[in-house]
Amino acid sequence: MLPKAEAAYFAIADISGYTNFLAAVELDHAQDIIADFMDVVVKGLRPPFRLAKFEGDAAFVYTTAETIDGSLLQDAIEGAYFKFRRRLRDVRQASTCECRACVAMGDLDFKFVIHHGEMVKQKMGGREELAGRDVILVHRLLKNAVGEKVGGRAYALYSDAAIRAMGVDPVAQGLVPHQETIDIIGDVTLWVRDLEAAWQHDDAQTRMEVTREDAYAILEFDIAAPRQTVWEFITVPGQWRKWWDADDIVEESGKGRRGVGTKNHCAHGNHTNVEETLDWRPVDYFTVGITLPVPGAPRIIMTRAVLDGPDGTSRFELRIAKPKPKDKAFLDGAAAKFAERMTQAMAGLRSMVEGRQPGVDAMEEPAPAPSSGRFLTEPVKSGPRG
CATH class of the missing domain: 3.30.530.20 (START domain)
Structure with a gap:
């Protein structure tokens, strides 16, 4: 039987500054830091989202829930980002390590891309993977010019399809319109939330x-x-x-x-x-x-x-x-x-x-990369780079 197409919301949480961070620091604590921050964000997105897979510097999540309240979904995205920012602040205050990775962890940030469309589940390499045009589209949207518009690396980028599925008024909510042209797919209408500004507002709340x-x-x-x-x-x-x-x-x-x-x-x-x-x-x-x-x-x-x-x-x-x-x-x-x-x-x-199931979904979630927290408990010294 051919795989059955399902409607779904997709989201990708992508670490900004990942490549420069790994290229400039020791790996002793760098991988622990990345794993720790990614774990915080993925947990913040659950539910309504489930983890499909880790993709290097990103986590690909989805939900097949038939209806999702627009405020709840945006709260999940922004809440996951706020948890990362609080974790980053707490770690920097608690860490006594002066290695390059721990000093540079403040250069890391997150951006999110959210889309709504169809997908199928298919077996690849012994496990189920999500596939389809919309799965491709949400990944292609990671390469965009949004950073120039919001003046930073922290943002949530919603496709117009996601906005319509959520039933929200993007203009009333202060989202900024954006347009991208994707090869083969064509022009895509998008809406942007500046997460740095959202974090500053939330952090200043009494x-x-x-x-x-x-x-x-x-x-x-x-x-x-x-x-x-x-x-x-x-x-x-x-x-x-x-x-x-x-x-x-x-x-x-x-x-x-x-x-x-x-x-x-x-x-x-x-x-x-x-x-x-x-x-x-x-x-x-x-x-x-x-x-x-x-x-x-x-x-x-x-x-x-x-x-x-x-x-x-x-x-x-x-x-x-x-x-x-x-x-x-x-x-x-x-x-x-x-x-x-x-x-x-x-x-x-x-x-x-009680006993209510969020939806039938047999896909097994991959386990996150463990973080030993060494960047907090075992300071290392920066050595010469050869």
Whole structure:
């Protein structure tokens, strides 16, 4: 039987500066550094993506999910990049090694190319490989002139096909139009996100997380589902509405991208609660300010966090911030009613996500190259290059 064509999103995470880095430094720590950073990025992309294979200085990932929320997919790409930047910063602060590789690790960066199209799986060299015109296209798009447009090496380049499949408005979201001409394929319309600018903006954000230590009250639930799945069902209105007892949930995101400033209007009969997002850290936590339709009601601040549990499970925590003394009685009453509703709703959420398979996919993921962390624990001295 011929392989069956499947629709898929493809993404390539490519290390910028890789060739110059390896050519100018000792290999003792260079390979460890590359493996460490690549592992951080690939883990950040999972899910919704799966690893197809490593390609030297790049990781090729894909997902055959029929529908992916546009905000979730962009959060996965940008979140993976932000994790790399945080890891780079932490490593540079922690490392005492002065070898050329460790000194030059700051020259490394990442760029991402994202496309939507069709593929087939075929056996090559004893394992399954992805093949097809769109697989070729996403690889050819790595060679482009985008760096000249954004003035740097860190960017996410979305094909117009990916943008349309996600159902997002690229102009409203501040993406920059771009055009490339690919041999045989022809002109390709693309959209660019400057990841350096996105990182600077995210890093400068004031965090408003209600921690466990600072919380006035905490509700917590163990859910036998991956963290990304739980995150999707508590943030995407269409999924959220399936298990929460609201008559309707209307999202107001301005630019069409979920994040700080997004407002959700939760209708309950003739009353509507308004939740404004004050802090947004996918897929770890988000903090909201809740305005209830009660005269004189105080604004309730709550962080909703999703943490990794054992064996692929998750823990969902709702942490309510401490009220002012004059608001304590009101909050106690509201929190008690909310806890009752949430406990009942959890049964519905669990039934939807526990045991839920992300999609049939028999391809085995390749193992990442291990990093021993020697660049942190075993400093080496730069020697003469012969």
